[in-house]
Structures are given as C-alpha cells and as structure tokens.
Amino acid sequence: MADDFEPEIIVFACHYCAYAAADLAGSMRLQYPSTIRMIKLPCTGKLEVIHLLRALEAGADGVYAAGCLEGECHYLKGNLWARKRVEHVKRLLPEVGLEPERVEMYNMSSAQGPEFARVATEFTERIKALGPNPLRRHGVSPHAAAREAARDVALPDEAPAGAAAPAPAAEAPAQAPTEKGPAA
Amino acid sequence: MITAERKPFDEILELVDGHNKILVAGCDTCVAICLTGGEKEAEILASELRMKAQADGREVEVEHTAAIRQCEWEYLDMIAAKVDEADVVLSMACGIGIQSMAEKFAPKLVVPAVNTNMLGMPQEHAVWLERCGACGECVIGETAGICPVVRCSKSLMNGPCGGSHDGKCEVTTPEKEDIDCAWHLIWERLKAQGREELMHKIRPPKDWSKSSSGGPRKMVKEEAKPV
Numbered sequence: 198m199a200d201d202f203e204p205e206i207i208v209f210a211c212h213y214c215a216y217a218a219a220d221l222a223g224s225m226r227l228q229y230p231s232t233i234r235m236i237k238l239p240c241t242g243k244l245e246v247i248h249l250l251r252a253l254e255a256g257a258d259g260v261y262a263a264g265c266l267e268g269e270c271h272y273l274k275g276n277l278w279a280r281k282r283v284e285h286v287k288r289l290l291p292e293v294g295l296e297p298e299r300v301e302m303y304n305m306s307s308a309q310g311p312e313f314a315r316v317a318t319e320f321t322e323r324i325k326a327l328g329p330n331p332l333r334r335h336g337v338s339p340h341a342a343a344r345e346a347a348r349d350v351a352l353p354d355e356a357p358a359g360a361a362a363p364a365p366a367a368e369a370p371a372q373a374p375t376e377k378g379p380a381a
Numbered sequence: 382m383i384t385a386e387r388k389p390f391d392e393i394l395e396l397v398d399g400h401n402k403i404l405v406a407g408c409d410t411c412v413a414i415c416l417t418g419g420e421k422e423a424e425i426l427a428s429e430l431r432m433k434a435q436a437d438g439r440e441v442e443v444e445h446t447a448a449i450r451q452c453e454w455e456y457l458d459m460i461a462a463k464v465d466e467a468d469v470v471l472s473m474a475c476g477i478g479i480q481s482m483a484e485k486f487a488p489k490l491v492v493p494a495v496n497t498n499m500l501g502m503p504q505e506h507a508v509w510l511e512r513c514g515a516c517g518e519c520v521i522g523e524t525a526g527i528c529p530v531v532r533c534s535k536s537l538m539n540g541p542c543g544g545s546h547d548g549k550c551e552v553t554t555p556e557k558e559d560i561d562c563a564w565h566l567i568w569e570r571l572k573a574q575g576r577e578e579l580m581h582k583i584r585p586p587k588d589w590s591k592s593s594s595g596g597p598r599k600m601v602k603e604e605a606k607p608v
C-alpha cells in the first residue's frame with residue numbers, strides 16, 4: 198500500500214449529536230483527519246443498508262455512522278436500528294469481497310468534540326491499514342455518489358438547526374459546517 | 382401471507398454465472414412485507430452483485446426493478462421492457478411470482494433468488510410463524526382455530542401424541558426450539574370455548590388428494606369467468 202494513500206471516508210452523522218460534536222471539535226480547534234466527508238441525517242435511524250452499500254459501491258474507502266449515545270437517541274431507538282443495519286452490512290461485505298471493517302457504528306454526544314476527533318482519527322488509521330477500496334473507480338467521487346445515494350434521508354448542510362422554529366442556542370451550530378466537516 | 386428467505390449469496394452467484402446482463406426483480410407484495418424481496422431488497426442484491434463482479438474483475442451490468450405483484454399477468458407488463466434487456470432475471474418473488482415471470486417471458490431465463498418457505502403470519506415485527514399448509518380441506522373449525530396440519534410437527538389429526546410435555550412438542554431441532562404443542566393449544570382453547578367434547582372425536586385419515594398429493598390443483602369460478 199502506498200504511504201500517501203488518503204482514504205475517502207463517508208460519515209453519516211446524526212444532526213443531534215455527531216454533527217454538533219464535529220462543530221464543537223472545530224470550535225475547540227481539535228485536529229482530525231481531512232479524510233472524512235459528512236452527510237447529516239435527522240437521526241441515524243434513517244440510515245438504511247442500501248445507503249452504506251451505495252457509498253462503498255461508489256468507491257468510498259470506509260463508511261461509518263455516528264449517532265447519539267445509546268439510550269440518548271432523540272428518537273429513542275434510531276441509533277440502535279442504525280447499529281443493527283451496520284452489523285448487517287458487515288455480514289454482507291465479505292461475500293462481495295470487501296472487509297467488514299470498512300463499515301462501523303460509533304456513538305457520541307453533542308458535547309463530545311474530542312471523541313468526534315478521536316473516532317475520525319481511529320477510523321482513518323483503520324482504513325489506511327486496510328488500503329484503498331478495491332472497487333474504487335477513477336472519475337467517480339465517492340462523496341458525491343454517497344450524497345446522491347442519501348438524498349432521500351440527508352438534511353442539507355446549510356439548513357440551520359431548527360430553521361422553522363427558534364431552537365435553543367446550544368442546539369444550533371454557530372456556523373454551518375462545510376462538506377469537509379467544520380474543522381477542515 | 383406468503384413468506385420467503387433470500388438464498389445464500391453463493392447459490393445466487395451460481396444461478397447467474399456466465400450472464401452479463403442481470404435484472405434483479407423484486408415483488409412489492411408478500412415478499413416485500415416479509416422484508417425479503419421487495420424493491421429495497423432487490424436494490425441491495427443488485428448492489429452486492431455489482432460489487433462482487435467488480436471485485437472479481439468481471440464486466441457485469443446489474444439493474445433492479447420491482448413489480449407490484451409478480452404473480453399477476455397485468456403487473457408483469459409494467460416491467461417487460463427491463464426484462465427484455467436482461468440475459469437473466471433473478472426474481473425475488475415467491476415461487477408463484479417467479480413462475481409467472483418464467484412463463485410470461487419464456488424462453489427468457491428466470492431464476493429464483495429466494496426460497497419460498499411458508500404461509501405465515503407476522504407474530505411480531507420481523508418474526509413470522511407458519512399458519513397454514515393450504516391442505517385443501519380446512520379442519521380448524523373443529524380444532525379451535527389452530528391448524529394441526531402445519532402446527533403439529535407430525536400433522537396429527539387426532540392428537541396429542543405421547544411427546545407433548547408441559548405444552549411443548551417433543552420435536553426439537555437447533556433451529557426449532559420450544560415448539561408449542563399444537564394439540565395442547567387446541568385442548569386449552571377448546572376448554573376455554575366449552576367444546577371439550579371435540580377432543581374426543583375420532584377423525585378419519587385426512588384426504589391428502591385435496592392437498593398437493595393429488596397433483597397440481599386448479600380453481601375455476603365459472604360464475605366469475607368473463608363472458
């Protein structure tokens with residue numbers, strides 16, 4: 198594997214926790230790899246098996262979902278559903294010739310900026326060790342493909358939290374994160 | 382409803398081996414409700430097949446579609462164009478749907494991606510239990526609405542057998558632990574209905590010619606046939 202391999206990693210991040218944690222990590226000036234591309238979901242419970250597969254089929258080197266701490270899901274059990282789906286995909290991947298470690302489920306709260314950075318770093322290291330996704334095709338952006346794949350579930354990045362109704366200040370990210378994540 | 386389970390991936394690969402244009406065809410009725418072969422599952426299988434082909438360095442086109450019902454001619458017209466373009470159709474419908482496709486589009490190769498397993502009911506979300514074997518002569522009017530044909534492991538018409546213990550059937554396999562004894566259930570419900578005497582009625586051997594043992598069955602409703 199080439200040392201200069203920069204993985205492309207798709208993160209399906211829950212609006213209520215991981216996405217806010219990413220924002221916090223940015224405000225805290227924490228360093229985390231620029232390998233991750235975030236797609237904001239209203240809840241990881243919206244994530245389906247096919248969204249993970251589409252991201253990998255499009256050539257993403259790794260994909261993970263980041264939802265609220267277990268027991269803390271805004272919609273009660275969305276993060277538990279997401280974990281089951283991620284585990285199901287882990288079972289499917291070896292059959293098609295991919296390593297199950299290319300998908301993962303993480304949990305964190307919106308207050309855990311450092312945990313967000315740690316997870317991003319840990320997963321990036323894992324994928325670097327695995328090497329590029331063998332399905333990667335030239336000229337296809339895994340991130341663009343994954344965004345397209347998740348269009349039915351993803352929230353637009355630019356939407357301020359609680360745009361329709363005034364949201365508590367703590368829930369509204371001070372600045373809308375960019376596609377590369379707030380700190381990139 | 383009719384339930385089915387997806388075949389092992391390796392078996393599916395063998396069925397489509399050597400074909401370069403594959404259509405995965407889901408059915409959006411029974412097999413969609415049992416989370417096996419609806420449009421969602423068809424897309425997942427198509428994605429898996431494309432990834433596998435790419436990992437193996439093979440050029441294979443895999444599309445997916447779904448018919449509202451594969452078991453009725455009218456709905457098959459709606460997916461005919463996609464079927465035309467494929468070398469092989471991998472149907473995710475029940476055995477009825479798969480055969481309808483194979484007949485409608487003959488001699489197109491249509492192969493099953495699922496094993497149709499039962500006429501079952503969803504006991505709870507994601508759990509199905511067998512409830513009927515389509516025996517052609519329903520007896521549950523005398524058995525408290527509990528089917529002895531499929532719910533008694535031995536299909537006894539005069540149960541229970543000596544293997545009924547604490548309400549459980551003696552038949553146990555690693556996959557089938559803790560089967561309720563159908564005849565125990567029948568007895569309990571007959572008692573609750575005040576119809577215990579039905580338990581003592583001796584039922585003659587069942588006429589299996591009305592079931593699949595009598596050859597393929599056919600049903601015609603003259604009164605409803607188009608004039």
Ligand code: SF4
Pocket residue numbers: 512513514515516517518519520521528529530531
């Ligand atoms: S007795 Fe026959 S028709 Fe009635 S539920 Fe059982 S298998 Fe079905």
Ligand code: SF4
Pocket residue numbers: 532533534535536537540541542543544545546549550551552561562563564565
């Ligand atoms: S124990 Fe009950 S269900 Fe099992 S074979 Fe005997 S009668 Fe049938």
